[in-house]
Amino acid sequence: MNSRLPEMLHCLNSTTSENCEMSVLERQRSRLKQQEQLTHHHPPIPYFNGNDHLAYSGFHGDQALSDLVLNGGAMKPDPGVEHDDFRRFMNYGTGTTDFQMSCALPRTVSCPPYVAAASVDSAAGKESCKKRKAHNLKIAAEEKKMKGCAEEESKITEQNSNSKSTTTTISTSANKNNKGPSANAKKASDAPKTDYIHVRARRGQATDSHSLAERVRREKISERMKYLQDLVPGCNKVTGKAGMLDEIINYVQSLQRQVEFLSMKLAAINPRLDFDIENYILKEMFPACPPAMEPDHSHLQFNTSVEEVSGSGLEMVVGPMDATLRRTISAPITVQQSFLDSSSLNQIQQVTWEDELRNLYSMEYQQGRSTPFISQQITGFLEANHVKLEM
Amino acid sequence: MAMNFHQSAIKTRFAVRFVQAMKRLNKRRGVTTTDSYKRYRATRAAACASMASAVGPQRAWSRAVLSKTKRRRFQAISRKRRLINPRRNLGFGQEEDLRGLVPGGKGMEYCSLLSETAHYIRCLQAQIQVMTDILHHSSSLN
Structure with a gap:
């Protein structure tokens, strides 16, 4: 495999110079064709083709973004075919936009929505801890607020503010483009609870599916608590969930007692009203x-x-x-x-x-x-x- | 929270059912006229059941009330559901109290318990309003 690398590099560089004006998809397609040809020339490495495909479809999405932020200059010596492919990818990427789109494309199409959130200021330093996951989770159709942090995550995804990193912006927009219209329509029209929306973890928060689901659950609970707070009179003054629950319990009890009282009275009146x-x-x-x-x-x-x-x-x-x-x-x-x-x-x-x-x-x-x-x-x-x- | 709650419709349905139940109670003279406590119990049960049937079976608490009234048919199902439900966490004291108050709350997850509580509160409010109206009217006529 290693012996083949320079050859591939050369080959791809040549294609790069040729295909500068081509669109991203065409470029990718041509690259894949080249590799297929190469593997055809080298039958002793049978699994290389599949490996490469894998690399293009899945692995590159994340690596590309982080490499992009590093601007391809200070590349870490990462052994493996994928990375080398990637460097090539980097080197010949002429326009940043095109390049980023090409990164975003395979991700939105094929891989689990990993969002490499490399914020611009911190991107120069570290590379490892910049991945955020955007998970599709089943939750209610309304925009949920992230409970753990003061900031509203959904607002961030909605607004895509300029303070956010470029890569995040692009990847989120790509994700939204992928299923944007349907999600909007559903959110707008009181969709059932089986809709998918993106829940994103912030830095320092756990990103595995269990904790994300737990966070969503907590959001739901707080939302319902708010609804109950509106419903129960005198609950607005109380702060804290324990106090609110106390108020709710008292209110329900009082309502039930009222019903009992009324039914008692009606029972007393009832025979007279035959x-x-x-x-x-x-x-x-x-x-x-x-x-x-x-x-x-x-x-x-x-x-x-x-x-x-x-x-x-x-x-x-x-x-x-x-x-x-x-x-x-x-x-x-x-x-x-x-x-x-x-x-x-x-x-x-x-x-x-x-x-x-x-x-x-x-x-x-x-x-x-x-x-x-x-x-x-x-x-x-x-x-x-x-x-x-x-x- | 998008809640399909048409309070006036529920009120009307509850009123009709409750009046029917009262009529039926009056017809059963043997039990109801002798013992006032029994009459009270019967009226309360009629109020609860007519509220639950006015809400319909799409809510967990009304399902619980209805299954309590038609116990024989639903007993096995409700037991099983109560045992199976995995998300039920042993909460703190208040949560347990709330579970005890909302019908069918024993087997619920906390999240759905809260939404059921909200719906239950609104239904109780409607029930109280209708019953007060009936009471006012009948007392004013007497």
Whole structure:
């Protein structure tokens, strides 16, 4: 193998000089062809071909980025075919952008999404500890916040701010490009929980899948705690999870006691209301409940339906007695009917309207997301060029 | 958190079911009129069951309540699920308290326990509102 290396180097250099103007894919393809030819010439090394393919598809992605930051000058003497291939790769890479794209391409296509996060300032020194993983994890469709650090990871991935390293920017944009549109659309439209989003570990955090999953779980828990905090009155003042849990427990207990108390009272009243309960309650439920409900309407969609029901109830009260009788005889059916008759049209309209609104929102959201992406990509490329010029 | 909670719809369904259950209770004169405590128990059970059936079986706590009411059919399944669930961690005291409070919370993972708690709280609020309305109305008529 070692005897073949200079030959390969030479060969590839020649192809480099030829293919300066070619696109990245073409270059890679031609290189692979060359290697195949070479292996054809040297049958005693049967596994070299596969090895090389492997190197191009998987290994190069990470190495390339770190080497890029080092600018190919101070290469570590890393024994092995892959690295040498790589140096060649480095040396003949004319435009940094093209080169980086060629690095990003195999990664996004074939390998697990390792993101070599070589920050520009620290890149000159070390090479080893700059790999970050971007893992696909099943979590809820919303953007999650990283719990461990104060900074929001998802924001970073969204914004791709300029302070971030160039390589990270490019690789993330490549990843996003890979499955960008679908992810955006799903996030925008309340997707089910089986979506993939990228969770990224920061420096110093564990990157194995278990701890990442654990982090996601913790995020979920804190999110639900926040929701509960909004739900339970007086929970906002309490700080700390223990206090919040105490408040929640007390609130649930008080609610359950309230239910018990109310059922006790109703049980006491119930036998006296033998004759009247049906009429009264059914008469009372529908005119009386909607005003009581209205303060805490969380969904606009149901406003109209309730109003319709209340309207029918009022009519019923004003109307003749047989209407009330009919109503009391078949209570659930009439309720269903009233829902269907009076408010189904409205509901459908509301639903479609809401869907349209949601689509609009999602479109806006996508637009809002996509434009920064493009700009960040551009800035990332510009930065990459800048880095190259500096070095 | 995206929560499909249509409180007014649940309220209406609960009201209808609860009134029906009360009617049924009134028809069973033998048990309910004699003992007030039994009547209270029956009313409470009716309230819980009608709330759970108004919510439907897509929530864990309502499933637990429904399985408690129809115990014979669901007993084996719930036992097994409780035993199998691997993510159940032995939490601190408060978590255990919360598990005891939310129906079906014994076998839940902590994360889903919290979401179930949120839903349960909202349902309890709706239940209390409807029951208060019924009580107010009947007392005002008397």
